[in-house]
Amino acid sequence: MSRKSAIVLGGSSDIGRATARAFAKAGYDVGLAGRDVAALEPDAADLRARYNVEVGLSKFDVLDTASFNGFVSGLPALPDVVISIVGLLGTQDTAQSDLAHATMIMRTNYEGPSLILGLFAEKFLARGSGTLVGVSSVAGDRGRASNYVYGSAKAGFSAFLSGLRARASRGGVQIVTVKPGFVRTKMTEGMKLIGPLTVDAPVVGDAILSAVENKTDVVYVSGKWRLVMLIIKTLPEAVFKKLKF
């Protein structure tokens, strides 16, 4: 039996690297996709040296949706698992008046990830198997004053995944939505994170692997976030609108 394979979109991010390691350690051959293929070479060498697996690289730009069909058809083989880690936190303050920045946040977090996973979903449904993983965010559970441009894009992505799941599960294709919460990464460096609610990237990588293997639908990487967001989601709007976080 040939080995299983997984492609990580956004392979050079901290969560992308950790996820690639988790899957390679579990014996998957791994594909890393990102804007700068040369920058992915050291990570590919790392995975080969550590886990003795096959690692392929491909160019992927989440904003270049016109290239998506070519990206999918250009892969040497249709993988068993596709994981989208791509995301952009951006700057809320800037996005409030700079439409180009707001558009980039929306496209990077919603449009691109949804379209590429949707495209893979068609291929997977035709084959009758496969798993698609979208890394969304707890920020998408309810729009908050401090990050609603990012949050609304993640909300859209979560909704897309939810609908896709309802359709694809009948066709043997599994859809996983991952909501990491705070993660110590390049993206969050310098931010004030709440210690007990914050995890390291390898914890997210392991959680994604276990969600794929256990066929979980929606994963809050830390169970505490499920509770936190449950509270945030149930606050009446009259109360919620007074909160500044």
Place this chain on the structure above:
Amino acid sequence: MTLVSGWGRFPVVDSDVLRPRSFEAVCEAVVTGSVARGNGRAYGDAAIGAVRTIGMTGFDRVRSFDPATGRIRLEAGVLLSDLIDTFGARGFLPFVVPGTRFVSVGGAIAADVHGKNHHCEGGFGRYVDSILLRTGEGETIEISREQNSDAFLATVGGMGLTGIILEATMRLRPVETGWIRERVISASDLDAAMRALDAGDAATYSVAWIDCAARGRDLGRSLIYLGEHAGKDELADGAATFPAGKNPELAVPVDLPSMTLNRYSIRAFNELYYRMGARRAGGDHVVSLYPYFFPLDSIAGWNRIYGRRGFLQHQCVIPEAGARAVLGEILDRVSRRGDASFLAVLKKLGQGDGILSFPLPGYTLALDFPVKGDILNFLDEIDRLVVAAGGRLYLAKDARQSRATFEAGYPALSRFNAIRKSLDPAGHIRSKLSQRLFDEV
């Protein structure tokens, strides 16, 4: 600026902490007063920049690995815990591991860390073949015993002061299993403990835990742990060839009040530990490498049990000839104080490999003390005994020794300083430790 400390949480000082993501960014980050920091397990001020601290744990990639020879090339931020988890299952372990696996390769080279096998197999640096170093002057050079050998020998054990270690090539040890065949020997006093360690010279691994609450006739009573790598045929039926490396099972979530550790609780702990260990003395047991090498790693944040003000570790080495008398005197003074630690460890060391490497042939004693009262004066007095016996202190543990103690203990210092100067004429690389002990003022 950020408040930074070592594992002992003393001293706590301001430094500008950066975490560059590329080697180019590392080079750009170096300003006058910079030093690299790995996983922050040096106890004192070694990995805190005088002005800027350059965090290296983001550099955690393996470049290449040859399973035929065990040679590995890796970035300096790879942790030994990662190496063990990743390559243990493939039959390879680091040749040398210190008492915690949560140290970076760069830090292990800079401190030339030793393990329970130093008496027969040497320190971490012995298994490092070459290092990619960004010197203080700004050059990036490959150094080894053959090429730039002075720089290599100054970098192994050089406390990060020759420059920033970016990558290293080292050898891993082929092993059949991840298990250790352990023999526990109980020794009723210091003489018996030293005899047992001498008798254990042939063992690959040997270390003694000393009950430092014991006094009088019992002074220095110990449990000696000898160890060998276990073969597959020694494992229980159904045991995994390589045991799982569990994450810490316990955690110390907050600083305990400093009164938690007092002479009564410490005495009770030591008594219990000795009695439980002594019951296992005698025959061989096969134990997982994790509890054998890293007993404290199972308690996350154990450094917090000493309270908010932190603790000091005092680790000295005394040359073999005068060791018995000096160790007896130190242990006597410590036992009379009553606040000595859970962790008193005695072991034999061999010759060090780097110019400033801590080990020399003799006995090393490591003790922990909470930071309070007159502890600094007390340790200064202990240092006088160490220096008089021709011994010295381990820089990776140190937060408080005097220049005089340091200079007396490290006679090769002038050679080290000359090499450091040639690699960093403008003096860019400076840590809080180098300001305290090395740099011209």
